[in-house]
Amino acid sequence: MIKKHNIVMEYINSQTLHLSxxxxxxxxxxxxxxxxxEPYNINITNKALVITNTTFAKxxxxxLSFAKDSFERHKRDNILLLCPPLFEKATHxxxxxxxxxxxxxxxxxxxxxxxxxxYKSRDKELKKLQKYISLxxxxxxxxAFTIAKDGxxxxxxxxxxxxxxxxxxxxxxxxxxxxxxxxxxSEKSFTADRFTQDGIHFKSIDISxxxxxxxxxxxxxxxxIDETKYLQKLxxxxxxxxxxxxxxxxxxxxxxxxxxxxxxxKDQDKFIQSSMHExxxxxxxxxxxxxxxxLTAGKDEYSDEIDSAIKVLKxxxxxxxxxxxxNKIDYKVEPLSLSGLVKxxxxxxxxxxxxxxxxxxxxxxxxxxxxxISSTELTRVxxxxxxxxxxxxxxxxxxxxxxxxNKLSFHNHGKPIKDSKKIFTKYFRENKVVGGHGIGLNIVxxxxxxxxxxxxxxxxxDSGTSFSYIFKCHTDDTSKL
Numbered sequence: 001m002i003k004k005h006n007i008v009m010e011y012i013n014s015q016t017l018h019l020s021x022x023x024x025x026x027x028x029x030x031x032x033x034x035x036x037x038e039p040y041n042i043n044i045t046n047k048a049l050v051i052t053n054t055t056f057a058k059x060x061x062x063x064l065s066f067a068k069d070s071f072e073r074h075k076r077d078n079i080l081l082l083c084p085p086l087f088e089k090a091t092h093x094x095x096x097x098x099x100x101x102x103x104x105x106x107x108x109x110x111x112x113x114x115x116x117x118x119y120k121s122r123d124k125e126l127k128k129l130q131k132y133i134s135l136x137x138x139x140x141x142x143x144a145f146t147i148a149k150d151g152x153x154x155x156x157x158x159x160x161x162x163x164x165x166x167x168x169x170x171x172x173x174x175x176x177x178x179x180x181x182x183x184x185x186s187e188k189s190f191t192a193d194r195f196t197q198d199g200i201h202f203k204s205i206d207i208s209x210x211x212x213x214x215x216x217x218x219x220x221x222x223x224x225i226d227e228t229k230y231l232q233k234l235x236x237x238x239x240x241x242x243x244x245x246x247x248x249x250x251x252x253x254x255x256x257x258x259x260x261x262x263x264x265x266k267d268q269d270k271f272i273q274s275s276m277h278e279x280x281x282x283x284x285x286x287x288x289x290x291x292x293x294x295l296t297a298g299k300d301e302y303s304d305e306i307d308s309a310i311k312v313l314k315x316x317x318x319x320x321x322x323x324x325x326x327n328k329i330d331y332k333v334e335p336l337s338l339s340g341l342v343k344x345x346x347x348x349x350x351x352x353x354x355x356x357x358x359x360x361x362x363x364x365x366x367x368x369x370x371x372x373i374s375s376t377e378l379t380r381v382x383x384x385x386x387x388x389x390x391x392x393x394x395x396x397x398x399x400x401x402x403x404x405x406n407k408l409s410f411h412n413h414g415k416p417i418k419d420s421k422k423i424f425t426k427y428f429r430e431n432k433v434v435g436g437h438g439i440g441l442n443i444v445x446x447x448x449x450x451x452x453x454x455x456x457x458x459x460x461x462d463s464g465t466s467f468s469y470i471f472k473c474h475t476d477d478t479s480k481l
Contacts, residue, residue: 001040001082001096001098001115001117002080002082002098004031004040004115005080005098005100005113005115007027007030007031008027008031008042008113008115009100009102009113011027012044012102012113013103019044019046019052019053019102019104019110019111020044020046020052020053021053022044022053024042024044024053024054024055025055027042028040028041028042028055031115039117039118039119040115040116040117040118041054041055041056041059041115041116041118042054042055042056042113042114042115042116043055043056043059043062043112043113043114043115043116044102044111044112044113044114045064045111045112045114046111047107047109047110047111048063048065049063049064049065049067049068049071049111049112050062050063050064050065051063051064051114052111056116063168064112064114065168066168066171066172066175067099067152070099070151070152071099071101071112073151074099074100075100075101075108075109080098080100081098081099081148081149082096082097082098083096083097083098083148083152084096084146084148084217085119085146086146086154087154087155087156092126093118093119094118094119095116095117095118095119096116096117096119097114097115097116097117098114098115099112099113099114100112100113101113137226138225138226138227139223139224139225139226140202140224140225140226141222141223141224142221142222142223142224143155143177143178143181143221143222143223144156144219144220144221144222145177145178145181145182145219145220145222146217146218146219147178147182147217147218147219147220148217149217153175153178153179153182154175154178155174155175155177155178177222178220181206181220181222182220184206185206185208185220188208189207189208189209190205190206190207190208191205191206192204192205192206194227200226201226201227202224202225202226202227203224203225203227204222204223204224204225205221205222205223205224205225206220206221206222206223207220207221207223208220208221209221304351304354304355305355308351308352308354308355308356309355311348311349311351311352312352312387315383315387318380318383319380319384319439319440319443320439322376322380322443331374331375331376331377332374332375333372333373333374334372334373334374334375335370335371335372335474336370336371336372336373336375336378337368337369337370338368338369338370338371338378338403338406338408338471338473339364339368339369339403341375341378341379341382342362342364342382342401342403342408343362345379345382345383345386346360346362346386346401349383349386349387349390352387352390353390353399356390357395357396358390358393358395358396358397358398358399359397359398359399360386360398360399360401361398361399361400361401362401362402363400363401363402363403364402364403364404365402365403365404365405367405369403369405369406369471369473370473370474371451371471371472371473371474372451372472372474373451377447377450377451378447380443380444380447381444381447381448381453381469382408384440384441384443384444385410385444385467386399386401386410387440388410388440388441388467389410389411389412392412392414392415392465393412393413393414394412394413394414397412397413397414398412399411399412400412405473406470406471406472406473407468407469407470407471408468408469408471409466409467409468409469410466410467410468411464411465411466412464412465413464413465414464414465416459416460416461416465417457417459417465420457420458420459423441423457424441424442424444424445424455425442426439426442428442448469451471451472452472453469453470453471453472454469454470455467455468455469456468456469456470
């Protein structure tokens, strides 16, 4: 895009006409060569920074003086920058821009040349996000802003509205809002404040997150929560899910998709890794807030529901991190008690099982089975099996887990499995109604192959479903193994 900017600037410098009279259609065809959708457009302003010549008719008369400080910095520092994707309210589209002062007849600031690149429409994804936020009664306000390398602040609309061309005053007001959020955050990544207004308790949350695509771009969020409604309707973690949704959808889906064509394949692993780290922060915040709530208000059915939801998220997060780092990390192999680690993980899943109206029973026999394996990998095997058993078992049923000599088994009653071989395929989900990523059993299968653990699966309507894993034990009594 910088190259195309220089081509247009060279063309303008070769013209003797006034800036507003230069025919831009010919040069527009040149920079859009090979692009059938013609994503590139040209804007030229007058000295007052109002667009007076353009190849995009809707931009005529648009006042760019709100960005004057950025233009001046670019000229002073002699730099030509490409800004991160900005959301334009008049067209519901994302654009990137380059800008540079034009020298004409000895005037070094005769106007601004601006080259714009219009990204593929993300209107469908944006409307889904806006609809989701609007349906949350406890969420009073969500604001999001991008802060570019040169300090320029631009807002992203996260509420539903009609497309319109904003006034200069509206644009400046939104920039000031962004500056206030930035000032509250300072160098921190998270701030929270409570206040009461008209008898209603509110919580204000500000979050800062580095962009996974642009190294020098920051995304900041300002979220206002009606805590009165929040405490009345806490049964589904709606408020904290919104925080994760905002971070995930805005920072990952929208920005990643609109930059997908220009992001090289070698950067995909880096993007996923950055995204997972961005999710880790709000997940930790949710956990801390629930712990603080229990300390101040005591444990109750709501805190148990929150704890259960947090653990489900944590298990999914751990699976994604493990899948992402597969074959890249050598986990420490050590002798572990099979029944000991199983008991530990069952305790972890108790609140999840209870919130899903399920019960877990455990039984073990002697001799103790000691297996040589990393605790991380054995935990993934146990967690994915318990998680699946809870998901697919009938309501109000019991999940039986047994360790018999060197055999670990998980048994439950529910809808039988149709294809016991295909379920270990990556991203395969036999029951698409129940949530999941389709990677859990694929991880289990990979670990089993690595440590030569034999897998046995049986499933029918009468007997229920059983997943059994036969380990190579290292015990004194091996006569039965």
